Amino acid sequence: MRKPTGRRKRIAIVGAGWTGAVAGRLLTEMGLAVEVLEKAGVVGGHSRVELLNGVVYEPNGAHIFHTSDPVVNRFVTAHGLSRPYDHKVLTEVYLSPDDADDEGCLLSWPPQVSELKELPVWPAVERELAGLPSRPTGDNFEDYVVSMMGRTLYDLFIRDYTAKQWGRPATELSARFAPKRVELRTDDHRGLFRDRWQYFPPNGINEVIESVLSVVAVTLNTEVTIDDADDLGRAYDAVVITAALDDFAGCPGELEWRGIEMRSHYHPTNDPGGVITPAYVTNRPSARVPHTRTVETKHATGQRIGGTVVSEEMPGAPQNHYPVLTADGVNERRNAELAGWITARFSIPVYFAGRLATYRYINQDEAIADAMSVAARILTDLAG
Numbered sequence: 001m002r003k004p005t006g007r008r009k010r011i012a013i014v015g016a017g018w019t020g021a022v023a024g025r026l027l028t029e030m031g032l033a034v035e036v037l038e039k040a041g042v043v044g045g046h047s048r049v050e051l052l053n054g055v056v057y058e059p060n061g062a063h064i065f066h067t068s069d070p071v072v073n074r075f076v077t078a079h080g081l082s083r084p085y086d087h088k089v090l091t092e093v094y095l096s097p098d099d100a101d102d103e104g105c106l107l108s109w110p111p112q113v114s115e116l117k118e119l120p121v122w123p124a125v126e127r128e129l130a131g132l133p134s135r136p137t138g139d140n141f142e143d144y145v146v147s148m149m150g151r152t153l154y155d156l157f158i159r160d161y162t163a164k165q166w167g168r169p170a171t172e173l174s175a176r177f178a179p180k181r182v183e184l185r186t187d188d189h190r191g192l193f194r195d196r197w198q199y200f201p202p203n204g205i206n207e208v209i210e211s212v213l214s215v216v217a218v219t220l221n222t223e224v225t226i227d228d229a230d231d232l233g234r235a236y237d238a239v240v241i242t243a244a245l246d247d248f249a250g251c252p253g254e255l256e257w258r259g260i261e262m263r264s265h266y267h268p269t270n271d272p273g274g275v276i277t278p279a280y281v282t283n284r285p286s287a288r289v290p291h292t293r294t295v296e297t298k299h300a301t302g303q304r305i306g307g308t309v310v311s312e313e314m315p316g317a318p319q320n321h322y323p324v325l326t327a328d329g330v331n332e333r334r335n336a337e338l339a340g341w342i343t344a345r346f347s348i349p350v351y352f353a354g355r356l357a358t359y360r361y362i363n364q365d366e367a368i369a370d371a372m373s374v375a376a377r378i379l380t381d382l383a384g
């Protein structure tokens with residue numbers, strides 16, 4: 001880490017995903033001397049795509065950009081993210097799960113009442129829906145979702161998916177994130193999101209994030225931890241941390257995370273437009289398979305190439321992907337304590353932003369908005 005050379009304020013940013021990239025860009029444009037320090041050999045963080053035999057695929061899971069925030073939308077379109085994409089998800093459901101001959105059927109996700117009416121289970125579903133409270137209730141995820149769609153739909157679409165995804169029954173999970181994830185639709189809107197702007201870039205997100213960082217000093221292959229606090233304090237006027245705080249503080253595992261592993265395989269196709277699964281994302285909620293969904297990014301890129309890549313999303317990998325929001329909120333409290341402990345170890349102001357450091361599940365547009373607000377806060381604080 002270099003010593004400051006001029007009078008410009010120097011800001012270190014730990015991590016070159018969306019959050020670090022956008023904060024870095026804005027602070028650089030505002031005249032600060034920014035250095036983004038990234039532990040990987042590439043920028044882009046979790047949203048990156050890679051190539052397998054020339055096919056664009058997503059090693060960290062499907063990433064569809066969607067936002068209703070006009071400021072965020074203006075920012076990303078200025079950096080080339082502008083190809084519209086309407087994201088529709090399918091779910092493979094087994095109506096007779098104990099019957100080995102049941103080959104399953106494909107339905108929309110979120111479930112659509114108009115499709116459900118065609119199923120033999122509809123009379124039972126209809127009876128259950130008629131008995132539901134006017135607003136969903138319940139502190140845990142299972143109670144909340146059952147009160148939203150009834151037991152039959154919960155068992156078909158949610159129960160086993162949730163147990164596979166989180167490695168614990170839905171009764172142990174908080175109901176807090178259900179409203180964001182689960183819906184029963186009566187309006188025939190098939191797109192997963194209702195945001196005003198939705199994009200998928202034809203070559204993946206990398207070149208968009210690289211454009212954001214094009215005017216920013218980035219140092220790759222540099223992991224920053226609490227052990228660097230004194231060096232950072234001497235070299236910079238403030239630091240923005242977008243890393244997971246348990247790792248950063250040198251106590252990995254202190255926070256509970258749920259990770260996924262994408263098992264990606266290349267398949268040749270005769271047709272350059274060829275795909276082999278029914279949709280970009282197909283949910284597989286059944287306990288018959290260990291993965292939770294398949295992802296075939298070629299549906300979204302529209303790439304013309306004689307091959308495709310299908311990734312099976314396997315839950316339970318040792319990665320910091322999803323924060324685990326238990327009903328007692330213990331992990332959020334621990335993250336706040338770690339933030340306080342880290343701040344106290346620094347002699348300069350410390351800011352936490354993004355999905356990892358704030359221990360929240362946030363989409364890319366929310367990470368960008370977070371970066372914008374941290375950049376504004378830093379400017380205000382430095383001026384004060």
Ligand SMILES: Cc1cc2nc3c(=O)[nH]c(=O)nc-3n(C[C@H](O)[C@H](O)[C@H](O)COP(=O)(O)OP(=O)(O)OC[C@H]3O[C@@H](n4cnc5c(N)ncnc54)[C@H](O)[C@@H]3O)c2cc1C
Pocket residue numbers: 014015016017018019020037038039040043044045046047060061062063064065066222223224225242243244247248260321322353354355356362363364365367
């Ligand atoms: C499985 C999954 C699917 C998702 N799908 C979507 C989707 O469809 N649409 C959507 O909008 N959002 C999606 N998201 C959310 C999206 O991934 C995040 O919003 C986005 O990655 C947040 O960017 P970030 O910069 O905060 O974090 P990250 O992208 O994780 O970037 C953090 C960066 O910091 C680096 N780093 C970490 N520790 C250190 C350290 N100690 N020193 C230096 N560098 C470090 C990392 O290498 C990484 O580059 C998904 C998330 C997951 C987990």
